Amino acid sequence: MVELFRDFWWLMFPMFGMLMAVIHALKDNARQDAILRDARTQLERKP
Amino acid sequence: MxxxxxxxxxxxxxxxxxxxxxxxxxxxxxxxxxxxxxxxxxxxxxxxxxxxxxxxxxxTSDEELVVNSPTGRRQNNAWSFVVFAALAAGFGVGYYFVRAEDYAFAFLIVAVVMAVMAVGALFIVLTSRANDK
Missing domain, CATH: 1.20.5 (Single alpha-helices involved in coiled-coils or other helix-helix interfaces)
Structure with a gap:
C-alpha cells in the first residue's frame, strides 16, 4: 500500500480536480433547479 | 491478479x-x-x-451565450490557449524528467499534441481579433 501511494501520490491532484468538477456540476444543477422552482411558484401564484 | x-x-x-x-x-x-x-x-x-x-x-444555456458573443468566443479560445500551453509545459517537463525511460515517448507525444493545440488556439484568438476590427 505504501509503495502504491509512493508511485501514485500525484493522482491526488487530478482526483481533486475531478472532485471539484463534480461539486461544481452539482451546485450548478441545484442553482438551475432553484430557478425552475421559483419560476413555477411564480406561475402558480394568483395574479 | x-x-x-x-x-x-x-x-x-x-x-x-x-x-x-x-x-x-x-x-x-x-x-x-x-x-x-x-x-x-x-x-x-x-x-x-x-x-x-x-x-x-x-x-439558452450560459455556454451558448458565451460561444455566440465575439468577446466570449475570444475569451474561450484564450482560455483554451492557456490550458493547452500549461498541459504542453507540464508534459514537456514530465518528458524531461523521464527521458531515459522506455515510456518517455508517450510524454513527448502528448506534449507535442498539446503544444500544437495551444498554437492553434492562439492563432484563432489572434485571427478573430483581427477580423473583429
Missing part, C-alpha cells in the same frame, strides 16, 4: 471513465432541464404572462 496489480495496470482508465460519466450525466441532465424549461415557458405563454428573465437565460 490483486487489486494493486490491476490498479497499476489500468489507473489511467480513471480519466476516460470519469470523462464519459460526466459527459453522459451532463447530456441527460441538460436534456431533462431543457424539456422542463420549455414546458414552463409554454405555461407562462399560455397564461399570457411574461417568463422571468432567468428562465429565458436557462433556455
Amino acid at each position: 490483486s487489486f494493486t496489480d490491476l490498479f497499476v495496470s489500468f489507473w489511467w482508465l480513471i480519466f476516460p471513465v470519469f470523462g464519459m460519466g460526466m459527459g453522459f450525466w451532463g447530456m441527460i441532465s441538460s436534456e431533462r432541464r431543457s424539456a422542463r424549461v420549455l414546458d414552463l415557458i409554454k405555461s407562462y405563454v399560455d397564461q399570457g404572462k411574461e417568463p422571468p428573465a432567468e428562465l429565458l437565460k436557462l433556455a
Whole structure:
C-alpha cells in the first residue's frame, strides 16, 4: 500500500480536480433547479 | 491478479471513465432541464404572462451565450490557449524528467499534441481579433 501511494501520490491532484468538477456540476444543477422552482411558484401564484 | 496489480495496470482508465460519466450525466441532465424549461415557458405563454428573465437565460444555456458573443468566443479560445500551453509545459517537463525511460515517448507525444493545440488556439484568438476590427 505504501509503495502504491509512493508511485501514485500525484493522482491526488487530478482526483481533486475531478472532485471539484463534480461539486461544481452539482451546485450548478441545484442553482438551475432553484430557478425552475421559483419560476413555477411564480406561475402558480394568483395574479 | 490483486487489486494493486490491476490498479497499476489500468489507473489511467480513471480519466476516460470519469470523462464519459460526466459527459453522459451532463447530456441527460441538460436534456431533462431543457424539456422542463420549455414546458414552463409554454405555461407562462399560455397564461399570457411574461417568463422571468432567468428562465429565458436557462433556455439558452450560459455556454451558448458565451460561444455566440465575439468577446466570449475570444475569451474561450484564450482560455483554451492557456490550458493547452500549461498541459504542453507540464508534459514537456514530465518528458524531461523521464527521458531515459522506455515510456518517455508517450510524454513527448502528448506534449507535442498539446503544444500544437495551444498554437492553434492562439492563432484563432489572434485571427478573430483581427477580423473583429
